[in-house]
Amino acid sequence: MTLIWSTSTGGGEASAAQAGMLIAAFIGLLVTAWNPRAGAGGSAFLYFFVFALFHGGLVIAYVLHGDAALLGGGDNSWIAAERLAPATSLTVIGAASASAGVALGQFARAKTPPSPVATAPAGRLPVVGGAAAVIGAGMIGSALWSNGGLASVGGYLEFLDVVAGESVFSYGTLLLGLGLCLLVASGGRSRIVGWASMLALAALALPLGLRGPVLFPLVTLVMIEAKRRRLRLGVFLLVAAAVLSAISVIRQTRAQGFSGLLEGGWTRIDPIDGAAEMGYSLFPVVQVEQWMSAGLPQMNGVTFIAPVVRVAERLLGVPSPPGDQDLRLFNVEVFTRIGPIGGSPIAEGYRNFDVLGVVLVMCVLGFVLARIDRLPGTPQGAALAAVIMLPVVTAVRNSFAPVIPQILIGLVLVGAAFLGSRDRGGGGTG
Numbered sequence: 132m133t134l135i136w137s138t139s140t141g142g143g144e145a146s147a148a149q150a151g152m153l154i155a156a157f158i159g160l161l162v163t164a165w166n167p168r169a170g171a172g173g174s175a176f177l178y179f180f181v182f183a184l185f186h187g188g189l190v191i192a193y194v195l196h197g198d199a200a201l202l203g204g205g206d207n208s209w210i211a212a213e214r215l216a217p218a219t220s221l222t223v224i225g226a227a228s229a230s231a232g233v234a235l236g237q238f239a240r241a242k243t244p245p246s247p248v249a250t251a252p253a254g255r256l257p258v259v260g261g262a263a264a265v266i267g268a269g270m271i272g273s274a275l276w277s278n279g280g281l282a283s284v285g286g287y288l289e290f291l292d293v294v295a296g297e298s299v300f301s302y303g304t305l306l307l308g309l310g311l312c313l314l315v316a317s318g319g320r321s322r323i324v325g326w327a328s329m330l331a332l333a334a335l336a337l338p339l340g341l342r343g344p345v346l347f348p349l350v351t352l353v354m355i356e357a358k359r360r361r362l363r364l365g366v367f368l369l370v371a372a373a374v375l376s377a378i379s380v381i382r383q384t385r386a387q388g389f390s391g392l393l394e395g396g397w398t399r400i401d402p403i404d405g406a407a408e409m410g411y412s413l414f415p416v417v418q419v420e421q422w423m424s425a426g427l428p429q430m431n432g433v434t435f436i437a438p439v440v441r442v443a444e445r446l447l448g449v450p451s452p453p454g455d456q457d458l459r460l461f462n463v464e465v466f467t468r469i470g471p472i473g474g475s476p477i478a479e480g481y482r483n484f485d486v487l488g489v490v491l492v493m494c495v496l497g498f499v500l501a502r503i504d505r506l507p508g509t510p511q512g513a514a515l516a517a518v519i520m521l522p523v524v525t526a527v528r529n530s531f532a533p534v535i536p537q538i539l540i541g542l543v544l545v546g547a548a549f550l551g552s553r554d555r556g557g558g559g560t561g
Contacts, residue, residue, distance in 0.1 A: 133159060137223040142216030149212060149219040150194040153187035156226035163230040164497075166504045171367035172357020174516065175233050175500035177350050178524050179226075180371070185528050186222050186477065189410025190215060192403045200407040209417050217424075218416040218477075224486060225477045225493040232494035236501025251509035256313055256548040257321040263544055264310025264328060270303025301533075307332070308348035309521055309541055313548070315355050316513035326352070337381055342409075346374075347525045351517050358508030358516065375405030412528040415478040418469055423481065430483045434461040438532050462530035474530040499523065514545045 133155040143149040161180060166173030171180075192200035193210055201207045209215070311332070314325030329352060333345045353362065379401050423429070433440070437459040444451040451457070458464045461479050465472060480492030503519055506512040518541025522534045 142220035157183035169357040170361040172362035174503040185412035188406030192407035228493040229497035232497025236498040253510040259548040260313025267306030274300035312517035375402035378405035
C-alpha cells in the first residue's frame with residue numbers, strides 16, 4: 132500500500148506525507164525482517180533499523196521539530212518537499228524490494244541442525260580476534276601519530292583533516308572492529324574482553340564525533356549476542372533511544388571534541404535530534420537523483436566492481452587513475468562532485484541501473500541479511516555472521532566498493548582461526 136501511495140503521489144507533496152510514507156515503509160520492512168529466535172537482535176532487523184534512521188530520520192525529525200532539526204549552518208535547502216519527493220519515492224521502492232529479499236531469504240529451511248552453542252569449539256578465534264584488534268589499534272595509532280597525534284585533533288572536522296586519505300587508518304578501523312566482534316563471537320572470557328574494549332573505544336571515539344567506528348561494530352556485537360540469547364524489543368528500543376540521545380549531544384559538541392563535551396557545550400538531549408543527525412544520509416539519494424535527471428549516464432554496475440577492475444588493471448599494466456581521482460568509485464565521485472557526504476545503497480543502486488538498480492541492490496541486501504540470520508550462534512557461525520555483517524552495515528552510509536575486500540579479509544581471519552580444527556562447529560545455514 133505504501134508503495135502505491137508513494138508512486139501515485141510522486142513521493143508526496145508535503146513533508147508530513149513523506150514522513151508518513153517512510154514510517155509506513157520502514158515498519159513494513161522491519162515486521163518482515165523480524166526473526167522470532169533472535170528478536171530485535173536479528174541481523175536483518177538491526178540492519179534495516181539502522182537503514183531507516185539513516186534514510187528517514189531527518190525527514191521525520193524535520194516534520195516534528197522544524198528547522199531546529201537541521202544540522203549546522205550549511206546548505207539545508209534540499210530539505211524541502213519538492214526536492215525530497217524523488218528520494219522519498221526511491222527509498223520506499225527500496226524498502227519494498229528489501230522486504231521481498233528478506234522474505235526470499237527466510238523461505239528455505241535449515242537442512243542441518245546447528246551445533247549446540249555450549250559445546251561448540253572456538254578454535255583459535257580468541258587469539259586471531261585479539262591479534263586483529265591489537266593490530267588495528269596499532270594502525271590507528273600509527274596513522275594519528277604520523278599526522279601529529281591527538282594533540283592536533285580538536286574536534287570532528289580536525290579529525291577528518293588528520294585521517295583524510297589514510298588507508299592505514301581505514302584498515303585499522305576495520306581490523307579493530309572485526310577483532311572485537313571475533314572476540315565476542317568466541318564466548319567465555321574473550322567475550323568480556325571484547326565488550327570492555329568496545330566500551331573503551333566508544334569513550335574515546337564518540338566525543339570526537341566518530342559514530343561509524345562505534346555504531347557499526349556495536350550493531351554487529353548485538354547481532355552476535357542475539358544469536359545466543361533473544362533480544363527483547365522493549366530493551367532494544369530503550370537502548371536505541373539512549374544511543375540516539377548520546378548522538379544528539381555529540382552533534383552539538385563534535386566541533387570542539389572532548390573539550391566541548393566536558394564543558395557542557397550542549398543545550399538539550401533528544402533522541403529525535405540523534406535521528407536527524409543520522410538522517411543526513413538521504414542527501415546522497417537526493418543528489419544522485421538530480422544528477423541522473425540532468426542527463427548523467429548510468430554507471431551500469433561499474434561502481435560495484437571498480438576495486439576488482441583496478442587490481443586487474445595494475446596486474447595487466449593498464450593505465451589507471453589514482454584512487455582518489457577514479458570516478459568509477461562511487462565514494463570518490465560523490466566526494467568530487469559534492470564533498471564528504473557519505474553514500475547510500477539506494478543512491479548507488481540508482482547511480483548504476485536507475486530504479487532497477489535500487490530494486491536489485493535492496494533485494495539482494497534483504498536476502499543476504501536473512502541468510503545471515505540463519506547462521507548459528509556457535510563461535511564459527513557467529514564469526515562468519517560478523518565478517519559479513521560488519522562491512523555490509525558499514526556500507527549503509529558509504530559506498531559498496533570496500534565491502535567485498537573487507538569480507539575477504541574477515542574470511543581469511545576466520546579461516547586462520549578454524550583451519551585444521553576437527554570439529555569446526557559451524558553447521559547449518561540452510
